[in-house]
Amino acid sequence: MICTEEDDFVRYQPRWVATLDDGRSVYQDDYRPGEDEPIAWIRLKRYLKETGKKIVGLSIQFCDNIATVAPPNAQGYYYIQGIMNVAGDEDSYSIRFYTLGYVEDNIAHVQKWYIPANIPMPFPAEDRLVSSDDDMVIMNGE
Numbered sequence: 003m004i005c006t007e008e009d010d011f012v013r014y015q016p017r018w019v020a021t022l023d024d025g026r027s028v029y030q031d032d033y034r035p036g037e038d039e040p041i042a043w044i045r046l047k048r049y050l051k052e053t054g055k056k057i058v059g060l061s062i063q064f065c066d067n068i069a070t071v072a073p074p075n076a077q078g079y080y081y082i083q084g085i086m087n088v089a090g091d092e093d094s095y096s097i098r099f100y101t102l103g104y105v106e107d108n109i110a111h112v113q114k115w116y117i118p119a120n121i122p123m124p125f126p127a128e129d130r131l132v133s134s135d136d137d138m139v140i141m142n143g144e
Contacts, residue, residue, distance in 0.1 A: 004049050005031040005042065014065065016118035018081055018102065020046060021059035043081050047140045056142040062100060064118035071102040071115065078105030078141035080112050080132065099123060105139060108132055 005012060006026050017030035030042045039045050050056065060072040060079050072079055079102075086097045103112030110130045114123040134141040 003037070004046055005029045005034065016062065016064040016098075016100075016120070018043075018071075018100065019061050019063050019068075020057045020079070021061075022050075023056045023058050041137075043140070044137055047137070050140060050142075051144065054143075057140060060102065060104070062102065062115060062117070062120050064120055067118075067120045069115070069120040071113065072104035076104035076106065076142070078110075078132075078134070078139055079103070080105055080110040080130075080139055082138045083117070103127075105132060105141065110139065 006028055008029055011034055012029045012031050015030075019030070020028045022028060028046055032042050033040045034042075037045065039048070057079050059070070059074045061068055061070045082101045084099055084101065086099065088095055088097060098117045100115045100117055101112050102115060103110050105111075108131060110132045111127060112130060113127045114125055115121065116123055132139045134144050
């Protein structure tokens with residue numbers, strides 16, 4: 003099921019927050035114990051398909067740091083997460099990021115965001131050809 007309460011499981015985790023057309027917020031709660039599907043975005047996509055509800059806004063949040071990542075009432079929304087490993091002479095580290103955006107006419111307009119800082123990475127925004135069948139894409143009304 004979808005997470006509509008900011009509980010202890012999600013409160014101190016970086017997360018996306020989707021606002022639905024009924025005014026409720028849905029919080030990313032990947033790997034919540036007891037869920038058959040571990041990925042919250044896929045659960046949200048199924049929920050919207052079953053209920054006919056729509057996403058009207060998408061943001062990312064960590065504690066009190068909130069950033070809007072897509073315009074309201076888009077045709078669709080896009081989300082994936084990744085990790086970039088950086089190796090140096092003396093040390094190496096990993097950078098966690100989300101790629102988020104909106105979809106218009108099967109083109110996803112996306113930006114990479116540092117997590118948990120919630121700031122855009124210094125890469126140009128990208129356009130990607132997508133299909134509503136892609137797990138990372140939620141199209142409103144489908």
